Amino acid sequence: MLLRNSLWNLSGSAVPMVVALATVPLLIHALGVEGFGIVTLVGSVIGYFGVLDVNLSAGAIKYLSEHHAAGDCKRFAETFWFGIMFYGLLGLIGALGIFFGAHALIEHFFEVTPGMRDATVDAFRIGALGFALSQAQNYLLVVPQALQRYDRSAQSEAFFGVLVNLASVAAAMAGTGITGVIAARVAVSATNLLYLVWLIRGFRLGLAPCWPRKEVRALLMSFSAYAYLSKIASTLHQHADKLIVGAIAGPVALTFYTVPVTLAGRILGLTYRLSSVIYPRASALAGAGRINELRPVYLDVMRYVTFINIAALGAIVLAGDEFLRRWVGEAFVQNGYPVLVLMTIALLVDSLTNIPSLVNDALGHPRITGRFALANGLFGIATVYLGTLSGGIVGAASGHLLASVTLGMSFLLFVHGRTVPVTFGEALRSGFGRSLAIGALVIGVLVPLKWLMPAGVVTTVAIVCAAMLALTMAGLYFIVGVEERAAMLAFARRLRS
Secondary structure (H helix, E strand, O other), X not given: OHXXXXXXXXXXHHHHHHHHHHHHHHHHHHXXXXXXXXXXXXXXXXXXXXXXXXXXXXXXXXXXXXXXXXXXXXXXHHHHXXXXXXXXXXXXXXXXXXXHHHHHHHHHOOOOOHHHHHHHHHHHHHHHHHHHHHHHHHHHHHHHHHOOOHHHHHHHHHHHHHHHHHHHHHHHHOOOHHHHHHHHHHHHHHHHHHHHHHHHHHOOOOOOOOOOXXXXXXXXXXXXXXXXXXXXXXXXXXXXXXXXXXXXXXXXXXXXXXXXXXXXXXXXXXXXXXXXXXXXXHHHHHHOOOHHHHHHHHHHHHHHHHHHHHHHHHHHHHHHHHHHHHHOOHHHHHHHHHHHXXXXXXXHHHHOOHHHHHHHHHOOOHHHHHHHHHHHHHXXXXXXXXXXHHHHHHHHHHHHHHHHHHHHHHHHHHHEOOOEOOOHHHHHXXXXXXXXXXXXXXXXXXXXXXXXXXXXXXXXXXXXXXXXHHHHHHHHHHHOXXXXXXXXXXXXXXXXX
């Protein structure tokens, strides 16, 4: 079930990612460099209002999973309705703040050319409705995930993720400008919300409206209070760097920064989808008192996901410049390729903390994850700000990397053997350490060939194929376990016969 859920969860993000990457050049062409930067800025500001969310969804997944596993329908319903009421109120407050603060944002914080100011204000105000809808939409997605029905949540995310990108391009190509693009995204979000309501009704969970008891509210809020720190850090991590670059360097530089950062984040974000399914699984095992079953699952998932991440890093380093050249133009190679490499390494380091964080939270220790995540977010803001001042967008990416290495490694050393039932030495030998060593060795041998051979599409494809083949062989012999390798060979023999 864990593998199936991982693959479904991956597909829910992978399909929209491919479409999103394909539509970026079309959006830049239709909106212009500044227009695309403004759309990114609107999304970042709206995302930044997510700091109002105390991360109740994290606690909801944990307790919905536990109550469903225990057959406690009453507590399940109370937990669900408390989340609905909370996110409804949150969406209203955030939407009002964005709507009435739109003009002040343009006047005092961001440099926009005079001809784009009115349209930018309108885009923010339309986006305010999108914020309210997205809060309810994101919460409703936790229900199928808590039930470990990632097939249904992934289908929703994939379909509407593709639709929102296509609708954005259609609006831009129709000449509606940045306001039309934001309005199209809001319309898709509203449709997605209606679909999720219909989907949850189909599970027949007996979710009659009810007022949650004090003990249910207290339990959920107590967990979420610490998880809120992780939410703040995540919001800072995803949006603060863009706000800093936009405020210091302007929308044009923000576009040159956002494109490679989006590429790196989309690719490495896929593997988080593979690993995130361990959260409801660990919560259910904890609720059933079967923690001993978690250790081998933890080590296997961490080893495999880390190896996939470092394979993605190798592909980006080897092919990133040529991909940017063909994707969005030569100007993005000179300005964006160094950012792409630095951000990919930073995201690789960040990915090492994903599975420990999920298991740590599932076992009831969100305060530790939250404190480290908040420290990482705050330290990251400082390093990105100083990096942007001194080195522009490359400096911003370097600051991001410094924060990731410093706080990420500190977190891994702290939680292993304390709140995560695996020592750091075990994780290094049988988990992420082995994957990092093997992957780095393979990529380290191939990277010099990139600079020794003539540039071009054929050379890039050949080197990437060689890297993927070498990594696949190394993974089969050094990363995949004996039983899994035997099962894969048996499956291959069946296919051949």
